[in-house]
Amino acid sequence: MTRRIALLTSGGDAPGMNAAIRAVVLAAQHYQAEIYGFYHGYNGLLNNEFTLLTQADVQGIIHRGGTILKSARCQEMRDEQGVKQAVNVLLKNKIDALIVIGGDGSFNGLIAISKQWQGQVIGIPGTIDNDIDGTDFTIGFSTAVNTGIEAIDKIRDTADAFDRVFLVELMGRHSGHITFNVGVSCAAEQILSFENFQAKDEKKLLNKIAKQITDAQQKRHSSYLIVIAENLWPGGSQALANNLKQLTGIDCPLCTLGYIQRGGSPVAKDRLLATKMGVAAVQAINNGQSNMMIGEQNNSMLLVALSTAIQHQKQVSQTLVEAQENIFALTEKN
Numbered sequence: 022m023t024r025r026i027a028l029l030t031s032g033g034d035a036p037g038m039n040a041a042i043r044a045v046v047l048a049a050q051h052y053q054a055e056i057y058g059f060y061h062g063y064n065g066l067l068n069n070e071f072t073l074l075t076q077a078d079v080q081g082i083i084h085r086g087g088t089i090l091k092s093a094r095c096q097e098m099r100d101e102q103g104v105k106q107a108v109n110v111l112l113k114n115k116i117d118a119l120i121v122i123g124g125d126g127s128f129n130g131l132i133a134i135s136k137q138w139q140g141q142v143i144g145i146p147g148t149i150d151n152d153i154d155g156t157d158f159t160i161g162f163s164t165a166v167n168t169g170i171e172a173i174d175k176i177r178d179t180a181d182a183f184d185r186v187f188l189v190e191l192m193g194r195h196s197g198h199i200t201f202n203v204g205v206s207c208a209a210e211q212i213l214s215f216e217n218f219q220a221k222d223e224k225k226l227l228n229k230i231a232k233q234i235t236d237a238q239q240k241r242h243s244s245y246l247i248v249i250a251e252n253l254w255p256g257g258s259q260a261l262a263n264n265l266k267q268l269t270g271i272d273c274p275l276c277t278l279g280y281i282q283r284g285g286s287p288v289a290k291d292r293l294l295a296t297k298m299g300v301a302a303v304q305a306i307n308n309g310q311s312n313m314m315i316g317e318q319n320n321s322m323l324l325v326a327l328s329t330a331i332q333h334q335k336q337v338s339q340t341l342v343e344a345q346e347n348i349f350a351l352t353e354k355n
């Protein structure tokens with residue numbers, strides 16, 4: 022009998038989710054399985070809102086941001102009742118396996134379902150935040166970083182022209198991967214992220230940055246860019262901008278990049294990663310696997326237990342944090 026695989030995208034959308042959907046649908050066709058695409062994250066599962074996805078549905082989507090299945094956050098899934106409802110819909114449609122493309126929250130939902138349902142569950146890591154353990158990269162991260170770099174390079178041009186100071190806020194309310202990678206790539210004078218900031222040092226750091234800004238403006242006549250992770254500074258990034266202006270007398274406009282980092286056409290790295298992961302997810306189901314996340318480490322695809330993937334948030338590479346610290350130490354001396 023033809024296997025039925027349910028598929029949904031959940032949590033923050035990420036460029037490359039469409040590429041992953043395409044790969045799942047095409048691989049399923051190869052293994053003679055049907056793909057039931059549920060809309061709006063877990064909401065679609067709770068409301069039995071789905072479509073049968075065919076090759077025609079996934080033509081011309083590999084280069085598109087967002088997700089043709091739509092995404093959402095679904096509060097009901099956090100309750101036992103919501104999970105039961107999702108399981109009932111899976112049973113009613115005689116679904117054999119469920120693939121969820123999303124972040125760690127979405128994987129918690131998958132685990133909750135698997136505790137009440139006999140079908141196979143597989144996760145594909147799709148989030149711009151890159152904060153999932155067990156895979157070197159998540160789908161969407163590389164595009165978000167490139168988008169951030171492009172935007173900040175432009176801000177740098179105007180900052181240089183006027184020798185101005187800018188504070189740029191990047192996405193990732195619990196995770197500094199985007200901020201750190203973009204900050205280092207744009208040679209930001211200051212990177213403020215979860216890896217190198219402690220609320221208790223707020224005052225000391227504020228005075229240090231204010232001094233650096235004054236030096237940059239008065240001694241070197243140069244621009245000064247600070248990148249900061251959203252949700253990091255006590256009182257918000259605007260409070261930091263205001264405090265710096267008060268201390269230095271120099272304008273420090275805040276530029277929040279926000280949701281532009283979530284959209285746009287996926288870069289090659291995300292299209293390739295998504296394609297490999299989509300195919301691997303269907304293969305894993307074909308091989309009888311369950312409760313696994315598809316990951317990629319050192320260029321090899323692998324399966325990681327979902328419980329392991331959500332256990333710890335993946336940390337920003339210490340090498341990158343140290344490289345930035347060393348570069349700062351050098352520039353501060355000169």
Ligand SMILES: Nc1ncnc2c1ncn2[C@@H]1O[C@H](COP(=O)(O)OP(=O)(O)O)[C@@H](O)[C@H]1O
Nearest residue numbers: 032033094095098099123124125126127129130
């Ligand atoms: N502990 C949980 N139990 C069941 N479902 C959850 C849990 N945490 C999150 N979810 C489901 O996953 C969705 C996406 O999670 P969220 O943390 O917002 O995004 P992401 O998957 O990108 O981390 C939530 O809206 C909810 O439907």
Ligand SMILES: O=P(O)(O)OC[C@H]1O[C@](O)(COP(=O)(O)O)[C@@H](O)[C@@H]1O
Nearest residue numbers: 032033124148149150192193194283
């Ligand atoms: O879309 P919302 O609910 O405003 O959430 C914003 C958050 O979603 C993200 O864009 C992506 O996070 P997730 O992939 O974990 O959902 C974060 O970078 C950001 O902090």
